[in-house]
Amino acid sequence: MNYLSLTPEELKIEKEKAEREYRTHCTRGLSLDLSRGKPAADQLALSMPMLTEQADEFRxxxxxxxxxxxxxxxxxxxxxxxxxxxxxxxxxxxxxxxxxxxxxxxxxxxxxxxxxxxxxxxxxxxxxxxxxxxxxxxxxxxxxxxxxxxxxxxxxxxxxxxxxxxxxxxxxxxxxxxxxxxxxxxxxxxxxxxxxxxxxxxxxxxxxxxxxxxxxxxxxxxxxxxxxxxxxxxxxxxxxxxxxxxxxxxxxxxxxxxxxxxxxxxxxxxxxxxxxxxxxxxxxxxxxxxxxxxxxxxxxxxxxxAAIMRGHAACIRPKFEAMLDILEKELGELGIAKWTKPNGGYFISLDLPNGCAKRVYELAKAAGVTLTPAGATYPYGRDVRDHNLRLAPTFAKLNEIQDATAVLCCAVRLAAAEKLLSDRA
Ligand SMILES: Cc1ncc(COP(=O)(O)O)c(C=O)c1O
Incomplete structure (x- = not known):
């Protein structure tokens, strides 16, 4: 199914489906964060020997x-x-x-x-x-x-x-x-x-x-x-x-x-x-x-x-892959979102239909998922197309990434259906 080729009636049905799913997410009392581009505790643990094994080195x-x-x-x-x-x-x-x-x-x-x-x-x-x-x-x-x-x-x-x-x-x-x-x-x-x-x-x-x-x-x-x-x-x-x-x-x-x-x-x-x-x-x-x-x-x-970096990769690769899998499964065919599939770094960039990024940010926030604010990836915080979000899959735990990405995808479907319906009205 591609949202762009749906009739208004079909879109309305999709919007109502997303709304029902969204309301269920809102009752779960989630408190998840996809905004922080920082290493998680298991990654920090990799460098602990630096502190513990060299306390008296000074020459x-x-x-x-x-x-x-x-x-x-x-x-x-x-x-x-x-x-x-x-x-x-x-x-x-x-x-x-x-x-x-x-x-x-x-x-x-x-x-x-x-x-x-x-x-x-x-x-x-x-x-x-x-x-x-x-x-x-x-x-x-x-x-x-x-x-x-x-x-x-x-x-x-x-x-x-x-x-x-x-x-x-x-x-x-x-x-x-x-x-x-x-x-x-x-x-x-x-x-x-x-x-x-x-x-x-x-x-x-x-x-x-x-x-x-x-x-x-x-x-x-x-x-x-x-x-x-x-x-x-x-x-x-x-x-x-x-x-x-x-x-x-x-x-x-x-x-x-x-x-x-x-x-x-x-x-x-x-x-x-x-x-x-x-x-x-x-x-x-x-x-x-x-x-x-x-x-x-x-x-x-x-x-x-490089060997230490392979340790970091082993910690964060499953998180990136989990997020990418869910994005693909939930949004892959809908024609309303595009995202990057990086081979490294700390982020995934998500592009939405124009006018949807702030709405998705707000929807996710109300359901307990914090995203980097819409617009943050542009000078002066102004994304004139209001279409880009930055996702940071490293800090949260794997199951949290999965939950948060599911909420995000639901918010994207809802916001996109709303926008497409209002554009056609
Ligand atoms: C592109 C980029 N540059 C610099 C930094 C910060 O680096 P530092 O901790 O060395 O100040 C970050 C942190 O997220 C970053 O993403």
Whole structure:
């Protein structure tokens, strides 16, 4: 059955069926949450040896006493580990504090205050500063721009990444200074940028001489399956195309070890680091080296880290698959919903008929299922089509995911039937 080909009478019957089912869900007293993109307790348990087995470690490999001040760039062995994971030379990597979001905020704020290499003046002294925001995207990126007074321009994502024809057109405006990218297992669509998209981002000509790509590779090693989605090396490609200062690269161990208590990194060209380090050194004497030491001793190398990530995948893959199975079973043939089937990351993106996302959010909430608010995946929280929802299957227990997804599907059927009926009235 496809809702789009039903007569109004048939649609009405489907709506009444969904309403009856919905009322039953509402009597169950559910309290479930599909909004939180964080690891569950079984995943956090994987990293407990890091805390329990190394309580009195404090010397780094060069003999550095990590209990004391020093080494602004971070421990060499931690930078090396990030280098193994990302393929970027260790010399271009800073191992920093507990959160990459913090580094991203600081990088934008620093550009506003001081400019970046190649800036005619600090961004904050420009009349307007604009960022390109591939959508659906990560709400916290958008909040950084909103908070610092940067105008945001949405660019649609397709299955290869941001629509590059649009991006290449928009960067002809010298006020466009940056783009947010979550290139692998994107938040929320789960897609990975194609080689062509990465190459075009690295190669394109921009009117702003100080244009920056904010490359948030938060899900760099977060595969659900043994196969990984390949991602081209933006760092090498920017250099190859004569734009080596263009990329600011970020990732962290938030979803490898402990979110909020991991290690974050930033990578940038030599010239960028030369500009950034004195400012960073004004902000802090150094980051938490004890935490970096714990991490590098626990994670050891890229290969061992990959083994830990397979442990995470074993915890969350059944949850993703359960959610996808129910979506397929409940909505697969109805013609009213499309969703992504990611090979990694933390999210599934659900597209509904225009005008249905807020209604589904409200229906789910009233039945005891919390979703990420409709609109959150768009700049300013405004999804003009009101059609996208982000689903986060990692945190809840498997049976909760199943219950919550069933409620969600019922809400989608009800909202879509209501909308189609009202459109035809
Ligand atoms: C795309 C993306 N970037 C960054 C973060 C936060 O990373 P961190 O904990 O390193 O600040 C998240 C967390 O959900 C994320 O989805």
């Amino acid at each position: 780094a490999e060069a003999g550095t006493d990590c209990r004391n001040y020093g080494i602004l760039e971070g421990l060499p062995e931690m930078r090396r580990l990030f280098s193994e994971i990302t393929g970027i030379p260790a010399a271009n990597i800073l191992a920093c504090g507990n959160a990459s979001l913090n580094l991203m905020y600081d990088s934008v704020a620093r550009a506003m205050l001081y400019g970046v290499v190649g800036s005619p003046r600090p961004w904050g002294r420009e009349e307007t500063v604009k960022f390109l925001c591939p959508v659906p995207g990560y709400d916290r990126h958008f909040r950084i721009c909103e908070s610092l007074g940067i105008d945001m321009i949405s660019v649609e994502m397709n299955e290869n990444g941001p629509d590059m024809d649009t991006v290449e057109e928009l960067v002809k405006d010298p006020a466009v200074k940056g783009i947010w990218c979550v290139p692998k297992y994107s938040n929320p669509s789960g897609i990975t940028y194609s080689d062509d998209v990465v190459t075009r981002l690295a190669a394109m000509e921009t009117a702003a001489p100080d244009f920056r790509i904010f490359w948030d590779n938060a899900y760099v090693i977060h595969d659900l399956y043994n196969e990984t989605d390949p991602l081209a090396d933006i760092f090498a490609l920017c250099k190859q195309h004569g734009h080596e200062d263009r990329v600011f690269y970020f990732t962290s161990t938030s979803k490898v070890t402990f979110p909020g208590a991991g290690v974050a990194m930033m990578a940038a060209s030599d010239a960028n680091l030369k500009q950034i380090l004195p400012i960073l050194g004004t902000q802090t004497i150094g980051f938490d080296k004890l935490n970096q030491l714990r991490h590098v001793r626990f994670l050891k190398n890229a290969e061992n880290t």
